[in-house]
Amino acid sequence: MxxxxxxxxxxxxxxxxxxxxxxxxxxxxxxxxxxxxxxxxxxxxxxxxxxxxxxxxxxxxxxxxxxxxxxxxxxxxxxxxxxxxxxxxxxxxxxxxxxxxxxxxxxxxxxxxxxxxxxxxxxxxxxxxxxxxxxxxxxxDWSDTVQLTLATRARLPVSAQTDAEIIAFRSANDMREHVALIIGEQSADREPLVRLHSECLTGDVLGSLKCDCGPQLDAALHAMADETESRGWGILLYMRQEGRGIGLVNKLRAYNLQDQGFDTVDANQRLGLPDEARDFRVAARMLELLGVQSIKLMTNNPKKVDALSSAGIIISERVQHQLPDNPHNRRYLATKRDRSGHLLT
The missing domain is CATH 3.90.870.10 (DHBP synthase)
Structure with missing residues (x-):
């Protein structure tokens, strides 16, 4: 492949x-x-x-x-x-x-x-x-998540919490390397607060206002840091599935179509691509390799809940993760709610 x-x-x-x-x-x-x-x-x-x-x-x-x-x-x-x-x-x-x-x-x-x-x-x-x-x-066979293995880990203090560790995962079949960031001390006695975050160069790195990815990433890390105040911990699963799985170049093509008036779903489909192509089984495999079976999941997306549950992960609680909109992402968030089923108000 x-x-x-x-x-x-x-x-x-x-x-x-x-x-x-x-x-x-x-x-x-x-x-x-x-x-x-x-x-x-x-x-x-x-x-x-x-x-x-x-x-x-x-x-x-x-x-x-x-x-x-x-x-x-x-x-x-x-x-x-x-x-x-x-x-x-x-x-x-x-x-x-x-x-x-x-x-x-x-x-x-x-x-x-x-x-x-x-x-x-x-x-x-x-x-x-x-x-x-x-x-x-x-x-x-190529997409079978059993191929994903834990490659290495290292201490990585971050601005939200200095007590953090980064863990890299890779597959022989796929050049994309996913990472988990553990905030606080991992404990089998307490369920971690978990956030699945898909790579977004424009939002995470460049501060794009067209989406809410960057603010969601920052808020998730700070929420996990807050968990450590009561001896809790968290896991950020950072998955290399840019553009909801269609890649950076095609995502930017979709941006051009959005500027012509198409919403997120229609822009992807006009390109001949699915509006949701992420494989959340990857996240379940990462949790399995970390020895985590039960979690509190920070998400507004029911598809993430269903995918992890289907893979055997116990989700004891869904934690809402909605942030304020802005003039540039208001339609994007409305499309998430109205056409993609996200639980947003």
């Missing part, structure tokens, strides 16, 4: 178990490649008026479209990228076709997400070059 993801980021074709060859449209380097068919997401197909309302209910699902003339990478990119819609308003004509290799198509869309590229491929293109083979079933 790692080789397939690397191939897509380099712009090389992949071939799946069905024998289908797929060349990534965004990164493809085979300038002479051309194909009559493309694999895109259902949401993108809906934008092109090629999917009905029932199909569009699964926006990340794959769709095959056939063009009247062979497509090169150059004229396929406006089909793949909604940022080019205004510059290239006329596309087609296209015809949607059934997919007889559904599992491979679904796997290809997921591989594109993991590679951080737009989910769009030329299908069985001529002059694409040698393809990297991947079996769609390998995705399950």
């Amino acid at each position: 790692a080789r397939a993801i690397d191939a897509l980021r380099h712009g090389w074709p992949i071939t799946l178990g069905s024998g289908t060859v797929l060349l990534p449209v965004e990164t493809g380097v085979a300038v002479e490649a051309n194909a009559s068919r493309m694999l895109i997401s259902c949401a993108r197909a809906a934008t092109l008026k090629l999917a009905n309302q029932r199909d569009a209910a699964a926006p990340h699902a794959p769709v095959i479209i056939r063009a009247a003339e062979p497509l090169s990478l150059q004229n396929a990119r406006p089909i793949a990228d909604p940022a080019l819609d205004l510059a290239h308003p006329m596309k087609g004509p296209f015809k949607a076709e059934p997919i007889i290799w559904e599992d491979d198509a679904v796997a290809a869309m997921e591989l594109a997400r993991l590679a951080g590229i737009l989910p769009a491929f030329l299908v069985n293109p001529d002059n694409a070059g040698e393809a990297e083979f991947v079996h769609s079933g390998d995705l399950g």
